[in-house]
Amino acid sequence: MSLVVSGLSISIGGTLVVDDISFSVPDGQRFGIIGESGSGKSMTALALLGLLPEEALVTGSILYQDRELVGLRDRDFAAVRGDQIGIVFQEPQTALSPLRRLGAQMTAALRIHYTLSRAQAQEAAIDLATRVGLPNPESIVRAYPHQVSGGQRQRAAIAAAIAAGPDLLVADEPTTALDVTVQAEILDLFRRLSEEGGTSLIFITHDLAVLRQIADRMIVLDGGRVVEQGSVTSVLRNPQHPSTRALVAAAHATAWKRPEARP
Numbered sequence: 082m083s084l085v086v087s088g089l090s091i092s093i094g095g096t097l098v099v100d101d102i103s104f105s106v107p108d109g110q111r112f113g114i115i116g117e118s119g120s121g122k123s124m125t126a127l128a129l130l131g132l133l134p135e136e137a138l139v140t141g142s143i144l145y146q147d148r149e150l151v152g153l154r155d156r157d158f159a160a161v162r163g164d165q166i167g168i169v170f171q172e173p174q175t176a177l178s179p180l181r182r183l184g185a186q187m188t189a190a191l192r193i194h195y196t197l198s199r200a201q202a203q204e205a206a207i208d209l210a211t212r213v214g215l216p217n218p219e220s221i222v223r224a225y226p227h228q229v230s231g232g233q234r235q236r237a238a239i240a241a242a243i244a245a246g247p248d249l250l251v252a253d254e255p256t257t258a259l260d261v262t263v264q265a266e267i268l269d270l271f272r273r274l275s276e277e278g279g280t281s282l283i284f285i286t287h288d289l290a291v292l293r294q295i296a297d298r299m300i301v302l303d304g305g306r307v308v309e310q311g312s313v314t315s316v317l318r319n320p321q322h323p324s325t326r327a328l329v330a331a332a333h334a335t336a337w338k339r340p341e342a343r344p
């Protein structure tokens with residue numbers, strides 16, 4: 082079992098934003114966390130990555146490959162991030178500096194762990210660009226973020242997240258800022274990466290139509306609590322909680338606009 086979260090609670094400034102949630106993600110599984118805005122999805126993701134605001138109080142347990150992450154020192158968490166757990170955010174701009182070439186950014190995590198010559202770094206960047214389906218890898222690694230499209234920036238951010246070969250990728254609304262066609266391509270990429278590399282994926286979204294394209298199992302968060310869990314197919318077929326029903330209705334309402342995303 083790659084990740085086991087038990088009784089995780091997070092409070093910030095005395096407010097409980099994540100309330101006693103538990104879930105587990107076996108090796109290689111694609112797992113969805115869904116909920117309306119403010120339900121605690123991002124706080125859960127940030128807790129897995131040791132990136133919560135300093136004033137956050139965390140209790141419970143996050144076991145990753147049998148190692149307890151709650152209470153880990155910043156320095157140790159930094160080693161886990163990138164190396165064992167990769168992160169992809171909604172806005173590739175958050176992950177990518179506008180001032181550095183894509184190739185250097187894609188290989189940043191690698192260069193923390195290995196001393197690479199210029200030629201080796203270049204080769205690794207081209208290899209990563211190829212793996213994430215960037216066009217003309219040899220030239221795109223020399224481009225700056227503003228010189229490529231939003232979808233290509235997200236591919237580069239994904240390349241940076243997988244560079245050091247993490248066993249788990251956490252993706253927080255990674256397709257929300259993209260148009261529907263590009264969104265579908267990025268979902269394909271996540272699926273391919275997890276199938277080829279056996280990487281587990283935690284995919285966070287408010288959109289059930291997106292989630293059904295990528296995840297096998299899921300939890301639904303509402304007010305910081307898990308209100309429903311199970312396989313994506315069964316939750317879609319038979320939603321129990323009112324907030325899950327609202328998510329299903331929203332997914333149906335947008336489905337006519339995007340036939341490939343029909344729930």
Ligand SMILES: Nc1ncnc2c1ncn2[C@@H]1O[C@H](COP(=O)(O)OP(=O)(O)OP(=O)(O)O)[C@@H](O)[C@H]1O
Pocket residue numbers: 093094098116117118119120121122123124125134287
């Ligand atoms: N830095 C912070 N300090 C205090 N409260 C915060 C902070 N960041 C988020 N919160 C609160 O924590 C709760 C959970 O927020 P979180 O960002 O996890 O929700 P979310 O489900 O990811 O929403 P969204 O889809 O809008 O990103 C919200 O009520 C939010 O207002």
